[in-house]
Structure formats: structure tokens, C-alpha cells
Amino acid sequence: MPEISRDEVAHLATLARIDLSDDELDHLAPQLSVILESVASITGVAGDDVAPTSHALPLTNVFREDVVTPCLTPEQALSGAPEVEEQRFSVPRILGEEQ
Amino acid sequence: MSETLVPFDEVLEAYDPAMGLEVHVELNTASKMFCGCPTEFGAEPNTQVCPTCLGLPGAMPVVNRRAVESAIRIGLALNCEIAEWCRFARKNYFYPDMPKNFQTSQYDEPICFEGHMDVEVDGETFRVEIERAHMEEDTGKSLHVGGATGRIHGADHSLVDYNRAGIPLIEIVTKPILGAGAKAPEVARAYVAQLRDLIVALGVSDARMDQGSIRADVNLSLSPKGSGTLGTRTETKNVNSLRSVERAVRFEMSRHAAVLGRGEAILQETRHWHEDTGVTTSGREKSDAEDYRYFPEPDLVPVAPSREWVEELRATLPENPTARRARLQAAWGFSDLEMRDTVGAGALDVIEQTIAAGTSPQAARKWWLGELARRANEQGVDVPDLAVTPADVARVQALVDEGSLNDKLARQVFDGLLAGEGSPDEVVAARGLAIVSDEGALSAAVDAAIAAHPDVADKIRDGKVAAAGALIGAVMKEMRGQADAGRVRELILEKLQ
Amino acid sequence: MGDWLRSTAAELADALAAGETTSVEVTRAYLDRIAAVDPAVHAFLHVDADGALAQAAASDERRAAGTLLSPLDGVPIAVKDVLTTAGLPTTCGSRILEGWVPPYDATVVRRLREAGLPILGKTNMDEFAMGSSTEHSAYGPTHNPWDLDRIPGGSGGGSAAAVAAFEAPLAIGTDTGGSIRQPGAVTGTVGVKPTYGGVSRYGLVALANSLDQAGPVTRTVLDAALLHEVIGGHDPLDSTSIDQPLPALVEAARQGATGDLSGLRIGVVTELSATGGQGGWQSGVMSRFQESVDLLVEAGAEVVEVSCPTFVHALATYYLILPAEASSNLAKFDAMRYGLRVWPEEGASAEDVMRATRDAGFGDEVKRRIILGTYALSSGYYDAYYGQAQKVRTLIARDFDAAFEKADVLVSPTAPTTAFRLGEKLDDPIAMYLNDLATIPANLAGVPGISVPSGLADEDGLPTGFQVLAPALADDRLYRVGAALEAALTARWGGPLLDRAPALEGGAA
Incomplete structure (x- = not known):
């Protein structure tokens, strides 16, 4: 199992949008390495013939009918917003482009 | 920011184009993909949201059955296989208009896969292979405030409306389209046009490109002529008219050739199409930072359409538009040009209904594409939306055929019909339009x-x-x-x- | 007044029915108790005295009018702060949600309201349910009523401590890897993790969606069954909810309490004990466990040894699946729509604000698991980690299937040790994770489990727990066996275990 480097933790923090301080990075990298080492034990435990389980019970085809149900009011929808303008969520300027 | 471009003809002397088209179709279900919020276009901001589509902590999705049915019907109409078992997956990335910061989509298990559509350009048929069609949800919409242009750049903040978040989308992805050569731009356009017709015929979407209910992304790459390889591609986003699809392909071909001609490499990136200037500009670079960390959505269970269900849905498919056009053209004896004009005006259905009401094909075509097309143009509406029905046209022509009206009088009958004066016979009587035979x-x-x-x-x-x-x-x-x-x-x- | 505090929920329901007390009187008694002892215990993050009393008054009116909503109408309850409550703050123990008041009720909360249970308040927890000690709450730890210097277990330490300290007769917990059962064990209370899909997750702020399950936290097995029947059953808002009626749980508890287990096969899982398992199993925990097994045999049960060899991989599997799902679930906390917003500097971009807010708003354990989960899902690692873990889950489920062919229920100690001291394992994640060794397999396979108090460890005089696991959908077996054990132990002790807990300063009880 690979050691997880400080740079790698920094990259993961970028992916996860967490602004980790230098101290946090120093602290986290070795901790994550220890955790990864301990979870490495499962490598190879299950062969290719084993199907993955993503649900504890095998349900399929759970649907709702295409029927409109009541919405929140705009006041409820915006009640937790840090900032509101023109009945919209006001957010800081967006740097990147839309997906 | 002007780009050096290589003239189109010269591009083709040195390179083969390869295209890939990703078309997003917004379904016209009454409610959203994973919740019961309505999907109406143009509602007041944040009035069509609930805990689920707003991504509030604790809320959970439930799949809209009709959206699944629409996906399967689209897949069947595109000659796709329908998965016996498939799942939704989370596509993880951060963006303010995406409430959960992951999009519920499908990844390696799309509901429809391996299909094709035959596209006609100037009498030549190109087979476009469909890689997949999968279900996903739309994002909210941002309004950029404080910038001069209303664009993202220069704005000091943005205002987000989540009404659109969670509206069901079907993304239809082609395999690389090779061998179109000089016709690549036309093939791209014809593919999207035909796909739109198909969607309309299926009745699964409003299919309004101008409102964004059909959105096309155009992937393009060039490879040295005859090399048989695939070059680095760019992805041009949100091309929102048929004309723009064609222009965007043409532009990117010329731009790629210019970049390659300078000995530079094409940057794998997202580009943005500018309708006004007809150019693309660089967007986001596709880098390793773009790691979507897909995994199966644990809040949803697999979709496993039974073969019986699939066959029931197959039985609801309308006739394939291409086949239908060929059948009608033969039956009516229209020339290729006449047929193209008919389809272009969106008058296929009304002409068919007028003929069914007893009018000759040429007479039906004459009224709908002549006088009535002119009136529609004046009113700024589409021909089928005029206040004249196929039955009205059939009755007017019958009066002409029996000698009670001539063409000039018939035009006056249409005046009356458009003015809401009643049926053709009522208009003739009220306006005293019968021919004098004394x-x-x-x-x-x-x-x-x-x-x-x-x-x-x-x-x-x-x-x-x-x-x-x-x-x-x-x-x-x-x-x-x-x-x-x-x-x-x-x-x-x-x-x- | 004090009598009502020590009454079980079932006894309160009877007393209310007999007109011996009112919901307002009972609710007020609990609110007074909270005011008296919670400064020391810190089980609650938010107390809704006015709301609870209003709901109690409404219950009393219904009783007068003869329009009761359920057998527990009027019996107050505490709710873990991970379930959304319309009009009441829901923080999940995190700074990032400080002050957030959801505009909607979780299905479990809606069912409590529809059954007429006044909601006393929201209980403390490890931030986003990540932890086994409630020390990872951003609002300070909860203290174990048996020894205020010790942990109450986690993540639902608040709910367990509230019930153990007589601050509530009933509480709701959630269990992702043991967060109901392990706190139950270390506080001398009963905790049930139902079959996955048996209780709606709609409105439960997800930690790991494929593992999370809400359930009862109570002082007796019968009370748990009564509460389970209120909150359980199909919910169309949760796609993973089981569309089948619940088994007869209260009936099973009453039947078990008669003490007859003849014909029942009990499987002792080798891998979940000192003899065949990982980790350090405290000897006092093991001797209380053996004692309970002996009592079940006296009640007529037959004991078989079963081996579940892949259980040794359960912990590793869990610590790959959980962070992966959690890293995605917690992405929504981004300062855009609700919760904390931190500006690193004036004019910062949305992305900068997200990064700064998530750094300031999440605690160390949450960040640790988000980074770990991000890693496990990254391209290049998915197959080796998350993909592999999902396969091992299949093997663990197969081990359960095989074991349940030999035994009707499986048993083990709930946790390897009694409550440890606050701070003892705070910076040693692995040591902390080992607390959940015995409880995690049930979450991975989706099977139900209960923890019942089994006594006090000889070496430290602190509570130990006895875990019973049953096949999926057979939650009734938990109640039958749990009630039988509870009856036998209570008879031996001459009263409930909690009677032996020390009195709390400020509290008369």
C-alpha cells in the first residue's frame, strides 16, 4: 500500500475544497498513511468472481409516479441562505466556467 | 483575440475530421427527476424547489418512473440496447449551481447503449453510431451581477435560482463520427436536426433549442489525412441552434488546422461558442484536477427494466421520422425540393391531415407553403400554429374545386378564418364571397x-x-x-x- | 415527581392512560431534570421547552377527547441532532451548520409528531456522526452519567446519556457502525439498530448512506420495541426503504420477557470475542458476556459456536466505504445555500469561500475522513479501495448467511471495552476505530442488532453491553432474546442496572 505524501494530501484537499493549513497537512499525511496501511489488509480478499454489494438488501425499480407535489415556499427555501438577493441565493463571484 | 484560421478547403487537404456529439435533452415530465417539484419554464426564482432538489441535508432522491420510460423510448428509437440492470452514480465536482456538489447521473452503466441513427445529407446517408444515452439531472441557473456584460468574468457576485436543478436530462453520446470529410459540419447539423425531430415525434421533450431544452456539445479533433488515428479533441459547450452546430464544427476545424499548422499541440479543453461572433473561446482546461470520483449512488436502487416493460414501451414508438418522410414523399409525389420545403416549414403534419381530409397533395402543399406560410411569417408564428386547421383548408379547396370559389376569393376566406369569423362556409356566407354564375x-x-x-x-x-x-x-x-x-x-x- | 423520571416509557404510557399523571407533568419533570443535570452531562445541544410543553398539552387534550394517536402519545422523547426538525436547529454537531433551522421534518421526526410524542430537544453527537466517543462534537463532549470523566460512547453519546441520566425516557439514535449500540453498552442502556431499510432515512443527514440506520435508544427492551413500531415501516421518500410491514416487535418483547427461549439456537461468533478476534477485549467485558450466555442457556436456548472468518476484514472495509460516501455527502456544505460562510478576504471567489468555510467549519476527524474518502474514490484507486470494499461486503454478508443457518441469532459483547476516559484516544484514530469492531459487521450486511446492558465490569465497575444480531427483517428476534436476557439479569440484580449509577449533582434522582 502506498505511503500517502504531503503533496498528495494537498491535492486531495484541493479536490475536496478544504483549505488545509501547513500544520494540518503535516499532521494529516502520516495519520492517513497509518489508516491506509491498516485498511490495506483487504487487498485481494475478494476475487473477481465476487459481486460488489452496494445495497444491504437487493431492491430494484423503486420509482415515484410523475406527479407534482408541493414545493417549499421561496422564504423557506432561502431561510438558511447566508445572503439573498432578488429571491435568489447570493454567492461570491464564480471563477470557473459552468460544466 | 482574433484567431488565425485555415480556410476550410485547405483543412480538408491535410486533415480528416473526427466529431463526437453530446446532446442533452430536457424531458417534459410534469415533475423533476428525483422529486415532485414542477418543471415549468420561466417560473419565479426558487419557487419550484424542495429539500431534495435544493440539496438540503437529509433529503433523498426517488426516481421518476416517466423519466425512465422516456429514456428507454429514446433509446429504442435510436436502435439502442436497453440495459437489463443499471445504476445511478454520483459525479462529484463543486459548482455553486449544483446543490449537492455532485450530479446524480449514470456512469459505466447507462440505461441505453450501442445504437445508431442514419443521417441524410444531400442524398447521402451517414450512419452515426450512438455510444450511450443515460439519465441525469440538470443544474440551477446563475445570474452574474456587477460585470459589464452579465458574463461570469468581471462579475462581483452571482445569484442562483435552483428551479432548473433536478429537471430530468437524457444525455445522448455518439461514438466518434469519422469519414464525413467536407460534409462534417452538415452531418453534425443534420444529426442534431434529425435527433430533434425524433424527440418531437416521441413527445418526450419540448425540444426548444432556444430555451435550452436541447443543448449540444460538439467534440472535434483532426488527424493527418489518411492516418487513421484520432487527434486531441476540444469540447465546445452549449451550442444552441442547428445553424451554430454547423458553424461551430466548421470554426473548430479551421482553428485546429491553424494550431497544428503552427506546429503546436491542441489543448484538450472545453471551449465556448459565441453565437454573435461565430467563434469559440477557451474555457476550462481538462486537467487531472477533473477527477469526478464516480461511485454508485447509495440512496437509489438499481433500475432493472423487465423485457416486458421494454416491449410495452417499444409498442408506443412513433414511426421513424426518416421512414415516415420517405413514405409520404412517395405517396404524395413530391419532388425532393418540395419535400425539403415541407419539412423545413414544419408543415408535414398539417399537410398530411389536409390530404387525409380529401385535398390533393399539390393543393394542400400550395396553400400551406404559399399563402398560409406567408401569413405565418407575417404573424411571426410557425405554420402549424396558425388559426387555420387542416379541415378548414380542405373545405376551402373543396369549394374551389366545385367552382364556388376562385383562388382570390379563397384568400379572402382565409382572412376571415384568421380573424376568427367562424368556419369557411360561415365566412363565405357572411362576406358574400360566392362566385356569380349568372x-x-x-x-x-x-x-x-x-x-x-x-x-x-x-x-x-x-x-x-x-x-x-x-x-x-x-x-x-x-x-x-x-x-x-x-x-x-x-x-x-x-x-x- | 421523581418517580416519573425513573418510569419506563411503557409505564408512563400506562400511567397516562390511568390518569395518574399528564403529559405536561411528565414533560415538565424531564425538562426540569435536563435543567438540573445537563450542565454536567451535556447530552443536549438544543432544548425546546416551549415546544415540548405545547405538544404535551395537545396530547393531554387528545387524551381528554379520546383521540389518542399512538400508545406512546404524550411520552416525551429526545432526538439526535442528525435528524432534521422543522423549526428546531439541526447542527449534526458541526460548526458548519451552526444555527441552521431546517424547513422540513425527517420522516422519523414526522412519525414521532404524528404519534404524539413531545420532542424535548436535540442531542449531542460526534460531528456528522463520525466518532465513537462524542468528543468530536464541535459543541463540546457529552459526559457519561456513570462517570463524568468518561466518554458516553458515540456517535450518539447524547441520546444514550440523556436516557441514562433520566433526562428523557426515550431517544432516537442513528447507527452507521455502532453509534446506537456502542453508546448503549457504555451507558447501561438499550440501543437497537433495525434492519437496513426498516426505518426511513429521509431527513437523516447522511454519514454513509449504505450503512446508516435510525433506531430506538431506551432504558428497556420493551420501550425500544414500542418506539421502533412508531418510527419503522415503509417510506416512499426513501428509495431504500423496505416495502413490507414490520414484524410484531412489541409482542416479541413481551413474549421474550416471559423468559422462555426453548428451541432457540444462539450462535457465539468466534471472531467477535477475546478468543478469536482482533483488538483488546477487556476481561470484565468478557466475563459479563459469558454470564449472559449462561443465563440464556438457563432460559432454554442452545449455544453453538459459529465462525465468520471475513469479519476480521470488517473494520477495514468499513473505513473505506464510510469515508468514500461521507466525502461525497459532505460536499454540499459549501457556504452557498445554508450554514456557515467564511470569507478568507474581501472579494474572494466562491471557490475560495468554499475552501475557507470547509476548513473552518469542519473538525479534524471530519477532514481526516473526507480526505481519506476522496482518496479512496480517486481515479486509479477506486477499484483497489471502494470497489474492493464493496466486494468484501458481499463476503461478510455470506458469512452472516452461513451463520444464520446454524443459529437463529448471533451474540457477542457490544464493545470490547467499557467507557474510556475523555481525551484518551482522541489523537489515535485507529484505537478509536477499534471500539466498533463488534458492531460494524451488522451495518455492512444490513442485519439488525440490539445492545442490552449485561452488568458492570469487575475491574472498573462500568457498564458492559451484550449484542444480539438477527437476520435481515427478523428484528423481532432481537426483542425476544433481548427481553429474555433483560428479565433474567434484572431478576438477578434485583432491579434495573441504572439504579446502580451514581447520583448526579443537581439531580434528585
């Missing part, structure tokens, strides 16, 4: 016209029959148009020869 009155009017225009009468007596037109016009004017012009001509010639 021989005595006609004969007197002809005699009067001959007397009033002796010079014209002399020419006709001398054998210049073409001059009769002037006398016919005079008679018709006298009769206020309510005469059979053919009979008037006969009378004039009888009297002067």
Missing part, C-alpha cells in the same frame, strides 16, 4: 368592358389573344372578384372571334 350578368359585364376598351378589343380581333387579360381584369373588377375568370375569358373570346 350568365346574363356576366355577359353584360363583358359587353361593357369591350365597349370601354375598343383598342384592346381590336387587338383580340386581330388574333392577339394574350391581350384578353386586360379585359378579364376589367370584368373581374366590375364583378368585385366574384366571377369565374375562366368563364369570363371564354365569353370574351366568343364575342370577339
